[in-house]
Amino acid sequence: MSINRRDFVKTTAVAAAATAVGMTIPKSLLASAPGIPEGGWRWDKSVCRFCGTGCGIMLATKDGKIVAVKGDPAAPVNRGLNCIKGYFNAKIMYGADRLKQPLMRLDANGNFSKNGKFKPVSWKVAYDEMEKQMRRSLDELGPTGIAVFGSGQYTVQEGYAMAKLMKAGFRSNNLDPNARHCMASAVVGFIQTFGIDEPAGCYDDIELTDTVVTWGANMAEMHPILWSRVTDRKLSDPDRVKIINLSTYTNRCSDLADIEIIFKPHTDLAIWNYIAREIVYNNPESMDQDFIDKYMQFATGFVDTGYGMRKPDHKGFTDLERQTVKKEVSKKISKEEAVTLGYLGYKEGDTLEMKHRASANGHWAITFEEFKKGLEPYTLNFVAGLAKGDPEEDLASFRVKLKLLASLYMEQNRKVVSFWTMGMNQHTRGVWVNEQAYMVHFLLGKQAKPGNGAFSLTGQPSACGTAREVGTFSHRLPADMVVANPKHREVSEKLWKLPEGTLNPKVGTHIMKIFRDLEDEKIKFAWVNVCNPFMGTANANHWLKTARKMDNFIVVSDSYPGVSAKVADLVLPVAMIYEKWGAYGNAERRTQHWKQQVVPVGSAMPDLWQYIEISKRFKLKDVWGAKNIPGLEGGLPDVLDKARDMGYDPEDTLYDVLFANEDAKSYAWPDPIGEGFSNTEAAGDGREIIGTNDEEWKGYGFFI
Ligand code: SF4
Known part of the structure; x- marks a missing residue:
C-alpha cells in the first residue's frame, strides 16, 4: 500500500489524537504509516523515556539534531502509537534552560562555598572538588558516609555501572533509587508472594482477557498506550468484555468502564478482602482447589x-x-x-x-481455616459502609457494584486482569493490598494464564530493567541477588573479579533514609542521579531545608535545573536519552536498546561517563583496606593482600579494576553495530570537550 505525505500526516495526527484521549484506531490504519523518506533525514529505532510502558519510537535526525518522532509500527508494545508525552521526546531535548556546563557554588575568590552562588566551572574543577568532598566523607564516616540517589530512569548500563562502583568499589550499599518510592510495597508483595521481585504479567493479556479491573490506576492518562489496547479490546467485543474502574475519584478510565466504583482512600484493601470472603464463604466452587493444594501456602504477619x-x-x-x-x-x-x-x-x-x-516482614504459615476466620468480618454490608467514597451515591447501589465486581472475578471461564499503580502501592498498607490482589487471583486459579493475572504496572521507564535487575537498591546485587546472602556475594565477587570479602553484607541506606541521614549528618556526600528526589519525595520542604542547612556536599547530575538542583553544591550537565547509548527494561520485562542519535548539547556529558570519571580518582589502597561499618561487627576486612594475589596493585584505580579490565575492553569501539553513529563515551564526539583531567576527551576506546 502506498501513502503520500498528506495521508501520512493525517494518519499520525489521528493516531496522536486518539491516543491522547485513550482511544485506539484500527490496526490497518496504523500499519499504513511507514517512515517516509524526508530530505536528508535518518530514521532509527529507539524507546520512549517517559513511562514504564516502554513504547518503541522512530527518531529522525538531520544536521546533528532530532527533527521528528513517531511511534514505531513494528514495536510490539505500542504498534505505531505514541501518547502525547511520547511525541515530545525530541522537543524536550532542546529547551532554552538546558544545562550545558558544570555549575558550582563559589565565593568571591572562586573557591567552593556552601553559601556561594552558582558559577560555571570546568569539568576538572568540578571533579577536583567532588573528589575532595568524597574523600572528606569517606575519611570521617567510612563507606556509609556517601550515598547515591539512584533512579528507575537510569539506563541499564548506568545503573549497573553505579551499582558496581558503589558496591564493589566504595564498598557502600548506600545506593537506592527513587523507584523505592513507587514500588517498595509492590516489591515486598512480589518477594513475599513469589520469592522474586518482578511484575508477573504481560501486555498481551489485554487482548486475551474478558475483564480489565483497574485498582487505583488512571491508565487512560498515565498509561495511555496500554489503555488504547484496553479500549481496542473492549470495542472489539463490547458485550463480553467488561471494564471496572476502582478509584478514589472519577477519572478518564470511567469513560470506558462498565462499572465505576468510587471508594474511600485505603479501603481497597477491605474490598479485596470482601472478594476473598465471597469466594471462600459463599462460592467455594469457584476456587481452583488443585492449584491451591499444590502451590498455595497461607500466611499471616504482624x-x-x-x-x-x-x-x-x-x-x-x-x-x-x-x-x-x-x-x-x-x-x-x-x-x-x-x-x-x-x-x-x-x-x-x-x-x-x-x-x-x-x-514488619515477619510472617508465618496458617491453616486455611485460620485464613478464612480472618476474612469473616468483611461482609458486603460492612465493606460497603466502610468503602463507599462518593457521598452522593446511594449505599444500596454501591453494594450492588461490589457484588457485581466479586461475581465477575468468580465467574467460571471469565478471564480477569487486575491492573494497579500508585493507588495501591503508595498506600499505608501497600504490601498487604498487593498480597491480597495475588491471593484473590490465586484462589481462583486466574494468575499467569493467558488473559488472567494481577499486574502491578510501573511508572518509570526502567524501574524493572535497571532499578530491579542490575542491583541499584540498597539491599541488592545485580540479577535479583541480595547483599545479605553470602552465596550471592560470592557469585558477584567471582563475576566482578573481586577479592573474597570485598562486598559489604550490611544492607545500605534506602532512599528515605538518605534524606534522614543527611539531616543527621551520617551522610555528608550525596549524588543525585537521573532523578529529582527533592521534588518527588513526600514532605519535600522538610528535606529541602535540612539539605541546605547541614554539613554536606550534594552533587546533582541533571539535564535541566530542577528543584533538586536548588539544594546542590555542584550541578553536572548530562546528556539526554538520545545523546547516549542505552537500554531500558519496561513493566513487562522487555529490554530495549537504542543507539546514540546526536551529540550532547554544550559541554553536557553522559551520566555513565560521569560515574566512570570519578572511578579514576580513587585507588584500591583508598577503598579496599579495613573499614568500619556501623552495625557490622568487625567491619569490612582488608582485602588488599587478596587483591595482590589476584594480580591487582594497590595503586590501581577503580577505573582500571572495575571498568577498564580485559572483559570490558573486549567490547571494543569501533564496532560494526555503531557504524554511522556517535559514541561519546567510547570515542569522543568531535566537540573537543575538555575532560576531568583538563585534556581533550577522546573516549575510552570500548563500550562501558
Ligand atoms: S505511553 Fe509511556 S512509553 Fe508510551 S509514548 Fe506515552 S509516555 Fe512514552
Missing part, C-alpha cells in the same frame, strides 16, 4: 508494624509533623478496626502499640 516513619522524638520535626509521626509508635483502635482486628482480641478504643516496627 499488624503492629508502624509505617516506616521515624520516632516522634526526633529533634528535626515541627509540631505538626510530630502529630503525624506519633502514629508510628501507637494508635487508637477505631470502631471499624475493632471489627476487622477482633480476631486478635482488639476492641474499639484500645491502644495498638507498634511493637514490630523492626520486624
